[in-house]
Amino acid sequence: MKIVVVGGVAGGASVAARARRLDETAEIIVFERGGYVSFANCGLPYHIGGVITDRSRLLLQTPESLNESLAIDVRVSTEVVGIDAKAKTVTVREVDTGREYTEDYDALALCQGADPLQLPLPGIDLPGIHVLRNIADMDAIKAHLDEALDASAKTGKAVRTVVIGAGYIGLEMAENLRHRGAEVTVVELSDQIMPPLDKEVSIPVEQHIRGRGVELVLETAAAAFQQAADGSLKVELNNGRTLPADLVILSAGVRPNVGLATEAGIELGPRGGIVVDTHMRTSDPSIWAAGDAVETPHTVLPSAGLTPLAGPANREARVAAENICGRDTEYLSTQGTSIVKVFEMTAGGTGATERQLERESVPYRTVHVHPSGHAGYYPGTAMMHIKVLFSPDDGKLLGAQIAGFDGVDKRLDVFATAIRLGATVHDLETLELAYAPPFGSAKDPVNMAGFVATNVLKGDLKLWYAKDFPGTVEGARIIDVRTPEEYDIWHIPGAENVPLGDMREATASWDLDVPIRLYCAVGFRSYLAYRLLVQRGFTDVKTLSGGSHTFRFWHD
């Protein structure tokens, strides 16, 4: 058995390592066109930012270590330039010497990852405009930044950087550039940052980033790049503005690296990724694929998708290796669980977003809750913003997104586990999560989301949504059930103030058929008001999902 692997990082190295453990006698060759295998792609921004100081920590394995422990033949700086699927051979080229040779295989694993999206813009190739995918990119950016900072120390003029694209990597770069003391402007085409999340969950993070001195320019595209007389760059935006920059990071997304696969006649899917079956086998029975280049079924959405993330890449690769070695293991779906740290905040999601559900016409319901990361009376916690999407029929979880400070990653993982195991919002009610004051609450935020969602499902609670304002409140009394003090500071235009404690008395004389749209700060007090009004005979009552917190993300 001879196994050839193309690409030697997350997917490729994992295929090779797992294959060796399953088959001690196989010949295993890994070709990697870059100079390094098994490096921590995800750590690259943090070495630039000086957070991970020791560069060598990013090199998790070397060709030597993989050979010593796993008898894998790793050939770096060697690019696979052709596949002859009929002959079952690959042609490779040594990057440094240009020497080409062929290597035959019994099983071929394509783990070539994704390439940065190149924007076809004038000046895109100017020096100082970088992408960040690998160690060489990192070294180049870091060298450039170090130099600019040195110069700035002398001139006293700040280093100006522009990040194009406000996805996770763009935001990590913004944070790390800021951390080094540079001025940072982030330019994003969409009307929100963090495309894997819905807009209202992205807004608190947006506010936080701005509070940390990063300029965010939304709904704007880079149009062209020019070099100034002093060698620095000018980034022309499509709104007419020009940003001066010493360094530009392009992080506008990635697209699957499928050149080789295409030439070899391997089937591609509608999103441009390699089509694989549940065994991670491509349309060619001797060729498997894993990682950023493949399309996989989505856990909750009907159509398959691309999910350029390290966890799926690693697990897909492990499944590919098992099947290459004759086992029968299935990789069923990817749910797109993702997370990002942005300064002091954390945000992420799992499953589908509301946008995706809309786009694929999957029926859903939404709730927003804003619990604190742990018991409010124990120091060091803050409010988080949780959005949960679920099926209106059986309450099956479809997605969850969170932005906040402490305990965000934990709740995301609980939601991710629940979604993976096919749980409903009823299951969330019953979860028995670990509670002590430094870690959570007796009713954990996840339980709380479950309570609210099941209440909606059972008809015990009807919600109105900030994004539908003002249409949704037309003809209704908008009632703010908070205290007069809270009302005075801010309230929804047109709202009357009836504090919860006065509600029973104040509404005694009201016409039961006048529509009432309640709200409070987060939804708890207005829920209490809802319950009492409905049981007192009011016929059309709804409360604002997520309260004024969620509302102000949309309308402030």
Add this chain to the structure above:
Amino acid sequence: MKIVVVGGVAGGASVAARARRLDETAEIIVFERGGYVSFANCGLPYHIGGVITDRSRLLLQTPESLNESLAIDVRVSTEVVGIDAKAKTVTVREVDTGREYTEDYDALALCQGADPLQLPLPGIDLPGIHVLRNIADMDAIKAHLDEALDASAKTGKAVRTVVIGAGYIGLEMAENLRHRGAEVTVVELSDQIMPPLDKEVSIPVEQHIRGRGVELVLETAAAAFQQAADGSLKVELNNGRTLPADLVILSAGVRPNVGLATEAGIELGPRGGIVVDTHMRTSDPSIWAAGDAVETPHTVLPSAGLTPLAGPANREARVAAENICGRDTEYLSTQGTSIVKVFEMTAGGTGATERQLERESVPYRTVHVHPSGHAGYYPGTAMMHIKVLFSPDDGKLLGAQIAGFDGVDKRLDVFATAIRLGATVHDLETLELAYAPPFGSAKDPVNMAGFVATNVLKGDLKLWYAKDFPGTVEGARIIDVRTPEEYDIWHIPGAENVPLGDMREATASWDLDVPIRLYCAVGFRSYLAYRLLVQRGFTDVKTLSGGSHTFRFWHD
């Protein structure tokens, strides 16, 4: 409908609150013998420790606030002293006045919690010996400690405290007393701290506590208490030693408060708690119960148990309220998910322990893994110690325990969710958890535990266990596959050193039938060695579960 609730804290207040939301017209009365309702029991140690400075933050609700928002009639300092189940009345006594009266009910909810275990020891009633259950206890301890610290500031002599019982509350008190500057000795009858965990998971925490200057005296009981001439205390231990103390905290556990229930003829279970059905209804059809006083089925063990924890109390109460209000909601089981912060460490468990599985003759398998809380190359992480128990038949998860620093609570909650949803170790392999370097690894610790466990289940990996040493290695070659440097620092007595990289060559000439017991630091390298040896024909190979880390917890 008239609902009477006995006890006004976690269970009681929750029954009342949920009942009001379901039934706006019910009359709801809560009797609480103490001076406070709805307080944060779990925060009490931290106010004593000065971590939660504002005492009022512990009072989550007051009789007034519960009346204002939920129209609940809360009567504090009012003890229920009798139940006439036939007549459906309770007799109550006002604590301050002694006045007694009766109140009838349609539904009665018993939420009286648990009482501290009182040790029948000479001198147990001396001043300065405290239990910690409620606000009054907290105030007394804090006053006593403040006074002792004031005196100590004058005399320069340290304040000496003794904590009896090394359960979670005992350890929280030890930490908080230390935090205030007191000397702390913890006395524990068992041979380990933290009874909800197995011994090897408790040991790293034990070492950590000792490193923080707390003296731990295991396998020892308090025998008697005496007052010294200067008014301070002497704690006599059953090993002959006497500990001088200015303050003693008794935290030897709790027992369900079932006096009233017993007198009313309500059925108790084998563990002395109130028997309830899945609707949280007692043997009397008009009486429900929730919280520390009830026995509930265990999620993975055959027999029901007592679980004096706030999460279950709150959720049981919510279910009780729903059924009282005519809904049909079930509370199916408690899995005992628990967690404790001990100085910088966190430890906890969910599901069954190995001890419990042994005791109840449930077949199980065990794996130990020691991953780091997040990517090792990103700062601020440390090794954690994970133990997973699962069924040898289908791999169903039976329990998980973790001790470590960062990310422990998160993995506990993922395991807790998986256990609640009936997951197997195969499911753990497929979990798609949120990964970015500050939060985890591309293969999360939970995935990793799943990989190792499924390898065991599929026969791809055979383990030997430190707790069975030395019997388990008899007649075998013990092979240390770490580097010579690691071997020189410490190795298992009798072990030979064959570094992993030399393994293929070194073993080429070995007799294939000699039993080999491998180990490395955590189990990863010895797993690689295992795979290659077995595939090269060795017939009896096992590797040490958890490696030298787990081994040294048992044998150092």
